[in-house]
Amino acid sequence: MSEIAEKVKAIIIDKLGVEESEVTPEASFTNDLGADSLDTVELIMEFEKEFNVSIPDDQAENIATVGQAVSYLEEHAK
Amino acid sequence: MELKRVVVTGLGALTPLGNTVSEYWTGLTNGVSGAAPITRFDASKFKTQFACEVKGYVPENYFDRKEARKMDLFSQFALVVADEAVQDANLVEGNYDPDRVGVIWGSGIGGLRTFQEECVNFANGDGTPRFNPFFIPKMIADISAGHISIKYGFRGPNFVTVSACASATNAIIDSFNYIRLGMADVVVTGGSEAAVTEAGIGGFNALKALSERNDSPESASRPFDKDRDGFVLGEGAGALILEEYEHAKARGAKIYAEVIGGGMSADAYHITAPHPEGLGALNVMKNVLRDANIRPEEVDYINVHGTSTPLGDVSEVKAIQTVFGDHAYNLNISSTKSMTGHLLGAAGAIEAIASIMAVRNNIVPPTINHFTDDESFDSRLNFTFNKAQEREVKVALSNTFGFGGHNTSVLFRQFID
Numbered sequence: 027m028s029e030i031a032e033k034v035k036a037i038i039i040d041k042l043g044v045e046e047s048e049v050t051p052e053a054s055f056t057n058d059l060g061a062d063s064l065d066t067v068e069l070i071m072e073f074e075k076e077f078n079v080s081i082p083d084d085q086a087e088n089i090a091t092v093g094q095a096v097s098y099l100e101e102h103a104k
Numbered sequence: 105m106e107l108k109r110v111v112v113t114g115l116g117a118l119t120p121l122g123n124t125v126s127e128y129w130t131g132l133t134n135g136v137s138g139a140a141p142i143t144r145f146d147a148s149k150f151k152t153q154f155a156c157e158v159k160g161y162v163p164e165n166y167f168d169r170k171e172a173r174k175m176d177l178f179s180q181f182a183l184v185v186a187d188e189a190v191q192d193a194n195l196v197e198g199n200y201d202p203d204r205v206g207v208i209w210g211s212g213i214g215g216l217r218t219f220q221e222e223c224v225n226f227a228n229g230d231g232t233p234r235f236n237p238f239f240i241p242k243m244i245a246d247i248s249a250g251h252i253s254i255k256y257g258f259r260g261p262n263f264v265t266v267s268a269c270a271s272a273t274n275a276i277i278d279s280f281n282y283i284r285l286g287m288a289d290v291v292v293t294g295g296s297e298a299a300v301t302e303a304g305i306g307g308f309n310a311l312k313a314l315s316e317r318n319d320s321p322e323s324a325s326r327p328f329d330k331d332r333d334g335f336v337l338g339e340g341a342g343a344l345i346l347e348e349y350e351h352a353k354a355r356g357a358k359i360y361a362e363v364i365g366g367g368m369s370a371d372a373y374h375i376t377a378p379h380p381e382g383l384g385a386l387n388v389m390k391n392v393l394r395d396a397n398i399r400p401e402e403v404d405y406i407n408v409h410g411t412s413t414p415l416g417d418v419s420e421v422k423a424i425q426t427v428f429g430d431h432a433y434n435l436n437i438s439s440t441k442s443m444t445g446h447l448l449g450a451a452g453a454i455e456a457i458a459s460i461m462a463v464r465n466n467i468v469p470p471t472i473n474h475f476t477d478d479e480s481f482d483s484r485l486n487f488t489f490n491k492a493q494e495r496e497v498k499v500a501l502s503n504t505f506g507f508g509g510h511n512t513s514v515l516f517r518q519f520i521d
Contacts (some may be wrong), residue, residue, distance in 0.1 A: 045171030060170075067237040075234060 114193025156445025212449025338445030365396025410439025
């Protein structure tokens with residue numbers, strides 16, 4: 027697992043209070059990990075802070091799963 | 105229309121003296137001080153370095169971590185005491201109509217720590233706004249009532265009153281009014297506050313409102329003592345279940361006491377100083393007696409606002425003597441803030457509980473930390489100094505006054521069918 031994927035996982039575990047085993051690439055923040063819309067906004071903000079990126083709202087809407095977050099960040103993280 | 109009777113059927117408390125009603129009452133009757141050096145932040149540069157904090161509170165004992173993180177401490181406190189009160193009242197699905205159960209809460213400030221942290225984060229950044237999406241819903245004072253309703257599905261009237269240190273009493277009075285007007289069967293009321301933060305202590309220090317007796321925190325809150333030098337900031341919460349009498353009777357609820365009157369007034373004088381003659385305090389006590397339709401002579405105990413400030417204590421006592429005349433000498437007067445410190449918007453809730461427990465147990469909790477008489481006070485008055493006193497308490501009056509000149513009083517009476 028990449029360093030980015032490790033960090034993404036840690037953030038999700040911390041913010042959503044879920045078990046590590048639940049954080050699979052296919053896991054959806056809202057459907058599988060119990061996030062509501064505000065939790066999702068908070069996650070995106072944490073990713074922005076951790077990886078020093080700015081994720082525009084229209085792209086944030088496409089980040090709904092753990093795998094999508096990792097891919098996006100692997101592409102855009104500085 | 106005929107007003108309905110309103111009774112108290114459940115209580116909950118999280119206080120500097122104990123984390124349940126029973127622990128709180130034990131602390132009160134034993135004359136324990138809740139003051140100690142501040143642990144919530146490094147107060148070494150502050151003029152006041154102590155407070156009455158809630159002790160041994162671990163959020164994880166009450167909430168899962170994710171849930172706790174989304175709530176400021178003042179909302180967590182609200183949920184903890186509401187839960188104790190709901191259980192105490194034995195409100196269980198099926199014995200109430202959720203559309204007829206309200207939540208009317210009080211908080212003077214709301215999520216002060218959340219506000220402080222978010223602003224500090226922003227100020228420390230590069231100007232990019234990175235406010236947490238939970239910032240606003242954590243901070244706003246009314247969210248406490250929202251959380252309680254969400255947890256239990258109580259869908260009746262729901263809001264929070266804000267009148268500084270009178271907030272919880274305003275909430276209790278509003279609840280009393282809604283029920284006696286027939287607009288709700290049950291209301292979860294009370295208040296919570298968690299302002300022991302850098303901004304809270306620093307802000308009240310700047311007002312010169314707090315005691316600075318750092319060498320002896322436990323003796324700092326000394327209402328009516330000659331050497332009182334300000335109030336001691338407290339934190340915590342209190343909850344009361346108010347219920348329409350027939351509703352309570354029908355479901356066989358235990359009844360602690362009856363709420364018989366609420367009074368409100370304004371000083372219309374100064375933002376922080378009390379009216380020197382206690383005009384607002386005088387009016388509010390007259391109002392509450394009139395509302396309850398009782399004579400001053402029927403009151404046995406006054407749980408005073410009595411914050412331990414040089415001016416406030418004097419004007420309140422002047423008002424008591426004006427309203428009660430010679431009967432003032434028969435009263436027990438006490439300031440439980442001598443033990444709990446001043447819980448600001450939650451003060452009215454925990455002091456209502458102290459008053460109700462006094463009525464129920466016929467014990468008046470003391471005003472501790474009395475060392476030196478102050479000649480400003482009539483020596484014939486009984487301030488219940490230092491030790492609890494046993495006496496029959498048929499009627500107790502609780503006063504709370506807030507910055508802005510808001511005055512509130514509420515009357516509790518021994519329940520007689």
